[in-house]
Amino acid sequence: MKALAYHGAGKRTWEEKPNPAIKNSTDVIVRVTKTTICGTDLHIMKGDVPEVPEGLILGHEGVGVITEAGSAVSNFRIGDRVLISCITSCGKCDACRKGMYSHCEKGGWILGHLVDGTQAEYVRIPYADTSLYHIPDGADEEPFVMLSDILPTGFECGVLNGRVKPGDTVAIVGAGPIGIAALLTAQFYSPAEIIMVDTDINRLDVAKTFGATRVVHGNAVDEIIKLTNGKGVDVAIEAVGISDTFDICQSTIAAGGHIANIGVHGKSVELHLEKLWSSNVTITTRLVDTVTTPLLLKTVQSGKLRPQKLITHRFALNQIMRAYDTFGNAAKEKALKVILTN
Amino acid sequence: MKALAYHGAGKRTWEEKPNPAIKNSTDVIVRVTKTTICGTDLHIMKGDVPEVPEGLILGHEGVGVITEAGSAVSNFRIGDRVLISCITSCGKCDACRKGMYSHCEKGGWILGHLVDGTQAEYVRIPYADTSLYHIPDGADEEPFVMLSDILPTGFECGVLNGRVKPGDTVAIVGAGPIGIAALLTAQFYSPAEIIMVDTDINRLDVAKTFGATRVVHGNAVDEIIKLTNGKGVDVAIEAVGISDTFDICQSTIAAGGHIANIGVHGKSVELHLEKLWSSNVTITTRLVDTVTTPLLLKTVQSGKLRPQKLITHRFALNQIMRAYDTFGNAAKEKALKVILTN
C-alpha cells in the first residue's frame, strides 16, 4: 500500500509500505476512506516530537471500513464503517476505567506517534472495541473525520474543562482549527459572549461566521478588560501553546474564573501567583481523552454540531504531499482542515 | 480601650484607642473575649502589605460578645456570643450571592487590613448579620477562634479545592498552622495517605500527632515519587507561598491530580506547562470565602474536628506584644497558634 512516512525533521515521503496485519486479537485493520492532517503532524515534521521513529506512518485521524478483525473484537465486524479515535484506549487499565483514556497504560496517543497511523491506505487499530466508533448508516463521512481529534480536543480540554455555562463571557485565544473547535462546542452551553483573539484578521473573520460575538486582534488584554467593563472573562481558553497567549488568559480572567489550556507548550510559562493567589481561579490542562465522542456523535447526528464547516480544502489521498504544503501555509492558504479521500 | 496598632514596617504598639462606635445600621460592636495572631499579621508587620494604613488596629480573628447592634441587624442581639469571620460579607452583591464572599464588593478581607481589627478590647463588625456566627450555648470559646480564618482557609483553599476523596494520596507542603489546618480537615474525607512536607523536623513531628501518615523533610520530590511508586499524588496542597514549595507540588502531581494553592505568594512562579499540558491536572487558587463556617461549626460541635489542638501558647490580651514575639519565632518557640484572652 501507499502511505505518508516520516524520515526525520523536514522529510516526508509518499511511499510504498507493507499492508498492516493483525498483531493482537484485539486489533482490526481499517481501509482508510478519509483522513486529515493535524497541527501536531506539522510539529512532528519540524522535529519537535523526537520520540517518533524513523519511517513511521503519520496521522491519527480518519474514518474507514473494517477489512479484518482480531478474534477478541466483539463490537465491530468486517465491513463496518468506523470513526478512528486519535486516542487508543485498552478499556481495562485504571486510567481507562476512570475515563482518562489519554493516560491509558497501553494506549493513549500512539497512532502516528509510536505506531503507524492513518495517513495510509490501511491502518491497524489496536484495542478496536474501545478505540473506534460506528458511523451511522447513510451518514456522510466528512463530519466524522473532525471527531477523531479536533472536536473532542476543543470540547474536552477547552469547553468542559473551562466549565462554560449559559450567560458566560468566554475568551478563546487562538482562532486556528482547535480554537474554532472550542468556539463551535462552547455554543452547546449558550454563553452570552465569545470573544475570539488572534493576530490574523482573516481567521477572526472566519471565527465570526462560526459564532464569535466579538473579535480582538491587537492589544488583547486591554481590549478584553474594556469589553468586560473591567471584570474580565468567566472562561479563558488557551488554544495556541505559547507564553504570550497564556499571558492573555491569566491577565483577563475574572475572579472565580477558569483558564482551560489546550495548547501544546514547548516551554514553561510565568504564572503570576503574586496576583492570582487570591483570585479564586482554576487552571486546567488536558490531553484529550475522547471520552465525549459518543456525545459528539449525537450532536452531529441531530444537527446541533456541523463540524464539516471546518473543512476548507479537499484532496485525493495520493495528493497528500501537496496537502501538507497547503496546510503548512494555513494563513496564506486560508486553510482550517483539509480532507484526504482514498 | 487598648489595642494593638500598626505604625509602619516593624512598628507596633499596645496603645490607647477610642472605643469603636456603630457607623452603619448593619454594624455591631463586639467586646473581644479571645483573639489570636495570624501569619498574615506578621506579613503586615514586615511591610509586605502596603495598603494597611498607619495606626490601624490589626487582627481578623476572634470571638466575643455583642455590646451594641445597629438598627438593621436582625440575626444577632446584644449579649450574643459570636465567632468573627475574617471575611466580611455584605450578603447582597453578586459575589456574595454566588458564595464567593472573599470578593464581596463591600467586604472581603477588610478587618485588620483596611478597617480596625480584632486585636483590641472592642471591635466594630460591618455587615454583622452575614459576617458573624453564633457560638453554641455552653461551648468552650477556644476552638471557635480557630474557625475565624485558619480552619476555613485550610479546608476551602486546600481540601475542597483539592477535592480530597476517600483512598486518595495527599501531599501537604508546609506544616505551619495553615498546613496543619489542611491536614486536620483533609481527614474529613478519609484519604489513604497524607504526606506532610516541611524542612523543620519539629513541625513534622507535630504533624504526625495531627494525623500525617508520612512525613518528608528533604529531597521532597524524589521522596514523594518513591513513596507513590512513581505515580505521584492525587492532591498536592501548597501551604507556604514560595516558588520552591509550588515546584514540589507541580513535580509530584499525578496525571488527573489537583494542585490547591493556599500560600500567599509575593512573586510569580515558573509553571512547567511543557510537561503539564498533557497531564490533565487542575490548579486552583483561592482567598478563603468562609462559606464553610457553618459546616465547620457542626464538625466542631459533633467532635469530628478539634481545632483547639492547634493552640500552643496562651496569653492575656495585654501581653500581646510578647505574644507577637513568640509567634514571630514560631520555629524556635514551637508555636502553632497563640490565644489572647481579654
Added chain:
Amino acid sequence: MKALAYHGAGKRTWEEKPNPAIKNSTDVIVRVTKTTICGTDLHIMKGDVPEVPEGLILGHEGVGVITEAGSAVSNFRIGDRVLISCITSCGKCDACRKGMYSHCEKGGWILGHLVDGTQAEYVRIPYADTSLYHIPDGADEEPFVMLSDILPTGFECGVLNGRVKPGDTVAIVGAGPIGIAALLTAQFYSPAEIIMVDTDINRLDVAKTFGATRVVHGNAVDEIIKLTNGKGVDVAIEAVGISDTFDICQSTIAAGGHIANIGVHGKSVELHLEKLWSSNVTITTRLVDTVTTPLLLKTVQSGKLRPQKLITHRFALNQIMRAYDTFGNAAKEKALKVILTN
C-alpha cells in the same frame, strides 16, 4: 390604588385598596408597570391554596419602578426599573446562604400568597436588595416579566435539576407555559431531541415553533419508548402535577436518567420502586429558588433567550378581570402568558 383581590374560592374583584407603605427598613415600594397571571393564581382562585387570606392582592410576577425605599436598602434607589422575583429572599438565613431562597426563613413564596402581591398599581417588596433585579437601561420590559417566575421555574426545577446535557434525549410532559419555559431553557444545553408531550394538539404545534424536535399527544409511553428505540429518555421533566403525567416520566426514563418534577401536585403518586430500584435514576423536586435570575438576565440581554415569545395576549391592568377569564380558558383562547400594562 386599584388591585385584584381574592375573596374566597371563585371570587375576585378589581377594587380600591390603600396604597402600600414601607413597613421595614429593607422594603421598597414599586409602581408596577407590567404584570401577568400565573397558573398558580388560578389554583388559588379554585380554593386549592387555603392559606391565602381573604382580601389578599394576588400576583407574584412583574416589573416596575421604585417609588420609595427603606433606609436599609442599598442596591436600589427611587426611579430604578426593577424585575420582581416571585421568591423573596432575606439573604441572611441558612437557606439563603446556601442558595435555596425558596426556603428562606422569612421569605420564600410570599408575594400574592401571604402578603399583598403584584396585580396592583403598587406593591411593597420586602428584602428588596435580595429580591429585586435591575432591568438594563433601554431594555424592553416584557421579556423580564417572564423572568419573575416562569423562566427560572422551568430552568431550575426542570432543566438544571434534570441535568440536561448536549446530545441528550429529553421528554417534557406538559406543554403549558411552564413546559414551554423548560423547552426554551433546555435548549441552552443543546440536547439532541426534545420530545414534547401533551393532550392538546394546538399546544404541541406551538411547542414545535419553540424548538421541540418531536411531539407526542396520545399513547405517550409507547410512543416515547418507540422513538428512543426502547431505551427511554435521558431526562423526563414533569410540568403538570398529576399522577398520569408523573407516570409517563417514570415509565419512559432510561437507566441512569433524571426525572425532574416541576408540577404542583395535589395528591400523592405511586412510585414504582419495584421496577426503579435498580434503574439508577434520580428524581428531584423543587420550588423555584430564582437563584439563576442573574444568569437568565444575561441570556436575555445577549439574545440567547427570547422569553417574550411566550406572550400571547396583552391587556391594560384595569382589564385584569377579563384577562383572568382569557387565561382561565387557555386551551380555547390559545393563551400562554398574558401581559397586563399599568
Added chain:
Amino acid sequence: MKALAYHGAGKRTWEEKPNPAIKNSTDVIVRVTKTTICGTDLHIMKGDVPEVPEGLILGHEGVGVITEAGSAVSNFRIGDRVLISCITSCGKCDACRKGMYSHCEKGGWILGHLVDGTQAEYVRIPYADTSLYHIPDGADEEPFVMLSDILPTGFECGVLNGRVKPGDTVAIVGAGPIGIAALLTAQFYSPAEIIMVDTDINRLDVAKTFGATRVVHGNAVDEIIKLTNGKGVDVAIEAVGISDTFDICQSTIAAGGHIANIGVHGKSVELHLEKLWSSNVTITTRLVDTVTTPLLLKTVQSGKLRPQKLITHRFALNQIMRAYDTFGNAAKEKALKVILTN
C-alpha cells in the same frame, strides 16, 4: 466439584457439579477460597427471583485464586489472588464506558443469578479483566470478601448517592448488613450525626459499635424530627426495601435533602409529592455498579475501613447448608455476615 445449587423455592442442595471450564477467551476460572451468603440469596431461596434457573449454583461474592485464564485475559494470570465483583462488566458497552457497570449489556448482576456463582469450589468469571480485582500481597482475605457486594452497595447506592458530607445529619433506615455497610462508609465523610433506625434492638446495639451516634427503634418519624429540632435529616438512606421504611425516609427528609434508596423493593410505594413537590429533595435508586471497588480497596489497605468487623460467623464451605440456616435466622443468631472457607 461440590457446589450449592438452587432447585426451586425453598430447595437447595450441596451437590456434586462438573468443574467449570473456560467458554470465552475473556473468562477465567477461580478456585474459591472464601465466599459468603447475601440477603439476595435468601430472596432467591424464597422464590422471589423467578428468572434464576433450576440447578443454578448461587453466590455472587468471594475471593479466590485463578487456576485457568482465557487467551484474551491480560490483567490477570494463573495463581493471582482475586476479589470477585458481584457485577460483571464487559468494559466495552456504553453503560460500562459511563461507569454504570450494573447495566452492562452483557454483564451486570449475572453471577449466581443467570450463570453459576461463587458458592462452589470453582467458578467461571466472564470478562475477568474488568470484573476482578487484585488482592494485595500478604493481605488477609476476609475483608475483601466484604468488597464483592455489600460495601460498594452501601457506599455507592447509599452514601455517594446520598451525597453525605462533613457536618451532615444522616438517617440510615435498616441496620442489617447493608445498612451497616452504609454506616461504615458514611463515616468516610465525617457527618456530625448518624441516626440508625431498626425495630431490632440487638442490631441497634451493634450499630452503635460501628459508629452510629444515635439509634431509634420505634416511632421513628417523631423521634428523628425531635432529634433534629424539627428540621429533618440531610440524608436518609433506605436499606430495607419496603413501604414503611421508605415512608420514614420521605417523612424525615429536610428541605434540600437526599433520599438514597438501597433496598430491593417488591412493591410500589406511595410518594407524597403533594408535600415533597416544594421540598427541593432528591431521590435516587441504584443497582450497585462496583465502580468504587478500587477506592474501597485503598481504604481497606490504609486501615480507614475494616469491613471484616461485619463477619459474625465462620464455616467451612462444605458446611454451607448450615450456614444458610444460621444466616436465615439472622436476628436470632445475631448474624451479620458469614464467611465460608474452602
